[in-house]
Structures are given as C-alpha cells and as structure tokens.
Amino acid sequence: MTHRLTTMKVMGTHRSPLQLITAGAILFSLVACATVPQPPNQELAAAETAITSADQARAVDYASAELHEARTKLAAARAAVQQEKMILAQQLAEQSRVDAELALAKAEAFKAKAINDEMMKSTDVMKQEMQRNTGDKQ
Amino acid sequence: MSTQIYRFNKLIAIMLTPVIFAACSAGPIKPEGADMARNNLIQLQSDPQLASRAPVAIQEAELAVRAAEVPQENVELGRHLVFMADRKIAIATFQAQSRLSEDQRKMLSEQRDNARLDSRTREADRAHSDATAARREANLANMDTEIALQQAADLQRQIAELNAKATDRGLVVTLGDLLFDTGKATLKGGAASHLGKLAAFLNQYPDRTVMIEGHTDNVGSEDFNLGLSQRRANSVMTYLVSQGVASNRLAAYGKGENFAISDNESASGRQQNRRVEIIIANTAARQ
Numbered sequence: 329m330t331h332r333l334t335t336m337k338v339m340g341t342h343r344s345p346l347q348l349i350t351a352g353a354i355l356f357s358l359v360a361c362a363t364v365p366q367p368p369n370q371e372l373a374a375a376e377t378a379i380t381s382a383d384q385a386r387a388v389d390y391a392s393a394e395l396h397e398a399r400t401k402l403a404a405a406r407a408a409v410q411q412e413k414m415i416l417a418q419q420l421a422e423q424s425r426v427d428a429e430l431a432l433a434k435a436e437a438f439k440a441k442a443i444n445d446e447m448m449k450s451t452d453v454m455k456q457e458m459q460r461n462t463g464d465k466q
Numbered sequence: 467m468s469t470q471i472y473r474f475n476k477l478i479a480i481m482l483t484p485v486i487f488a489a490c491s492a493g494p495i496k497p498e499g500a501d502m503a504r505n506n507l508i509q510l511q512s513d514p515q516l517a518s519r520a521p522v523a524i525q526e527a528e529l530a531v532r533a534a535e536v537p538q539e540n541v542e543l544g545r546h547l548v549f550m551a552d553r554k555i556a557i558a559t560f561q562a563q564s565r566l567s568e569d570q571r572k573m574l575s576e577q578r579d580n581a582r583l584d585s586r587t588r589e590a591d592r593a594h595s596d597a598t599a600a601r602r603e604a605n606l607a608n609m610d611t612e613i614a615l616q617q618a619a620d621l622q623r624q625i626a627e628l629n630a631k632a633t634d635r636g637l638v639v640t641l642g643d644l645l646f647d648t649g650k651a652t653l654k655g656g657a658a659s660h661l662g663k664l665a666a667f668l669n670q671y672p673d674r675t676v677m678i679e680g681h682t683d684n685v686g687s688e689d690f691n692l693g694l695s696q697r698r699a700n701s702v703m704t705y706l707v708s709q710g711v712a713s714n715r716l717a718a719y720g721k722g723e724n725f726a727i728s729d730n731e732s733a734s735g736r737q738q739n740r741r742v743e744i745i746i747a748n749t750a751a752r753q
Contacts, residue, residue, distance in 0.1 A: 346476060347475055419543075423546070423549060426550055429557050430553050430560070433556075433557045434560045436560065440563070440564045440567035440568055440571075441563070444567050444571055444574055447574040451574065451577050454581040455581050458584060458585045458588060
C-alpha cells in the first residue's frame with residue numbers, strides 16, 4: 329500500500345515517457361490477459377435455444393448424432409462454469425449451439441428432399457396409370 | 467530513492483513488453499484443419515446450385531473460416547475456431563440444399579399438375595368417345611325401331627294388297643276360282659301376278675309356315691271334287707316353290723266340297739265355294 333502510493337507520487341512528479349509506457353503496459357496487460365471470470369450466459373442461452381429449435385423440428389429423426397453432441401456439450405459447458413473455467417465454458421457453449429444448428433439444418437434438408445421424392449413418386453405413378461389406361465383403350 | 471524506483475520501473479517495462487507481445491499478439495502457428503475448411507468453403511461457394519441459395523449462412527461460414535485461419539498461439543483456441551468453421555460450412559450447405567429442394571418443388575408440382583391434367587384430359591376424352599359410341603348405338607336402336615315399324619307398316623299394306631283376312635288360324639288369303647279353268651288344276655296366266663305377290667310376301671317373312679287348302683262346290687262326285695281340290699292346292703304349292711318358297715314351310719290339302727263358305731244353290735254361291743285358301747301362320751315356325 330505504501331509502496332503503490334509512493335509510486336503514484338513519483339509518476340505524478342516525474343512524468344517521464346518510460347514511466348507512462350510502463351503504466352500503460354501494466355494496465356493493458358490487466359485488461360487483455362487477465363479476463364474477469366464471468367459465466368458465458370449469452371452463449372449458454374443461445375445453445376439452449378438452438379437445441380429447442382432443433383427438437384421442435386424433429387431433428388432427432390434425421391440428425392440424432394449432432395443433436396446428442398449439442399446436448400453433451402451444453403452439459404459440459406455448464407460443468408465448466410461450475411469449475412470456473414469460463415473460456416472453456418464459452419467455447420463448449422458455442423460448439424453446442426452450432427451442433428444444434430447443424431442438426432436443424434440437416435433435418436430440414438432431409439425433410440425437404442423427402443417431400444420432393446414423394447412428389448416425384450406420385451407423378452410417376454400417375455404417368456404409369458395414364459399409360460396403362462391408354463393401353464386398355466387401344 | 468527516486469532513482470531506485472525509476473530503475474525498478476524501467477526493469478518492469480523491459481520485462482513486460484515482450485510478455486505482452488507474446489501473450490496477446492498472434493503466434494506463428496496456423497490452426498490445423500483451417501486449410502481444409504477453406505477448401506470446403508470454396509467448394510460450396512463455387513457450386514452453382516448451392517452458392518446463391520444460402521448467402522447469409524455462407525457469409526457466416528466465411529467469417530468463421532477467416533477466424534480459424536488466423537495463426538494462434540493457443541492450440542485449443544485454434545481447434546475450437548476450426549471446429550466452428552467446419553460446422554458453419556456444413557450448416558450453410560444443408561440450408562442451401564433445403565432451399566434447392568424448395569425451388570425444385572415448384573417444378574415438380576408443375577410436372578405433377580401436368581400429369582394430372584393429362585390424365586384428366588384423357589379420361590374426359592375417353593368419356594366423350596364413350597358417350598359418342600352410346601349415342602351411335604342409341605341411333606342404331608332407333609333405326610332398328612324405325613325399320614321394325616316400317617316393316618310392320620309394309621306387312622299391313624301387303625296384307626291389304628293380298629286381300630288377306632286375319633283369323634284365329636292366321637292370315638287367310640282366298641284365291642278365287644278365276645285362277646283355274648273349270649275342272650282343271652292348271653293355273654291360268656293371270657294367276658301369276660296375284661300369286662307372285664303372295665310368294666314375295668312369304669319370301670319376306672321366311673319364318674312363317676303356310677297351309678294351302680283346296681275347296682270345291684258340290685257339282686260332280688265327291689271323290690272327283692276331293693281330288694280336284696288336292697290337285698289345285700298342289701298347283702299353288704308348286705308355283706310357290708318355283709318362286710323360291712321353301713317346300714318344308716308349305717303343306718297342301720284337298721278339302722273337297724265339304725267346307726263351303728256359301729250356299730251351293732246359286733251360281734255366285736258356288737263360285738265363292740270354288741277356292742284355294744292359303745293360311746299363313748301368325749307365329750314363327752319352330753324350326
């Protein structure tokens with residue numbers, strides 16, 4: 329305490345460029361490298377929302393592996409928050425979110441293709457029926 | 467004192483500066499897998515079917531790949547960024563595929579509608595031609611009816627021309643004695659026109675059987691009259707057969723003088739009794 333006060337007093341009196349750089353460097357290093365441990369609440373919420381969306385789209389039918397991974401990572405992210413490993417928690421939450429988003433996108437793509445296949449099939453059936461009817465007539 | 471502090475500060479500054487640079491500026495290592503992610507993204511961006519169909523997701527993937535390509539001191543962070551980039555590329559690809567399917571659906575729906583329309587058109591055509599055929603059949607039936615009516619009218623007219631009478635036994639055509647010379651069974655020349663009409667009538671209705679009965683007046687012996695009536699009936703039958711009437715439809719009987727239709731006292735009465743009756747059956751022959 330005494331030491332720091334003295335230092336400040338010295339800085340105030342001398343104002344040499346080197347001292348200013350030093351002070352700046354210390355401040356910068358504090359801000360840049362020593363992250364304040366805050367839980368990644370936003371990322372966790374986003375991951376949860378993405379999983380819910382994928383669930384509602386019945387992604388489990390088409391992309392169960394991705395959805396499972398999303399859930400596992402969200403749980404791991406929460407565990408990391410408990411252990412105050414906030415950077416790891418944030419990364420896991422972000423990964424969980426993209427896993428869930430991938431599950432959703434994959435499921436939507438498969439569903440869209442299934443509808444198209446069904447339409448093609450019914451068109452084929454109609455064409456065959458038509459040919460058969462024409463055959464009967466002749 | 468102040469010199470000491472100044473030295474201390476200088477020392478801190480000299481020591482911290484490289485630490486700051488090492489910790490917070492980028493190290494030289496590019497994360498493993500970043501190049502692969504870039505390749506995948508380029509592939510997606512150059513796909514003509516997909517590139518334009520998920521612009522937002524592809525932009526996000528581009529940013530993620532750029533972040534992953536930045537050389538990282540921290541290997542874990544690099545791995546995380548590459549993972550994020552890979553996922554973003556996959557998401558963009560699936561979204562583009564969804565959109566592609568949706569766009570194709572319009573075309574498929576058109577194809578299906580066309581197929582349905584075709585099939586309906588053919589059905590309608592078929593129904594139309596069926597209706598036409600039915601109409602044609604109905605017309606034919608009408609025509610048959612008309613023909614039948616026409617035929618019935620013809621029959622009536624012909625019956626009238628033959629002086630035929632409708633009786634329980636059938637149509638009875640009575641040929642007078644003017645067809646034969648007295649005591650002879652040979653047909654006179656004038657008989658041909660009258661019998662010709664009868665033959666034509668019988669040929670027109672080939673399913674009717676015919677009975678030919680000869681009758682006489684009471685002049686002369688009964689046996690002679692019986693023989694004469696039979697011969698005259700036979701003459702008529704022979705003539706009809708010569709005109710194409712099948713002989714199995716015909717039967718000739720000599721009835722003699724016993725079936726008079728008028729008295730034998732007067733000349734006109736005897737004339738009426740000298741006759742050949744042709745009985746045409748109403749019903750069709752069983753054969």
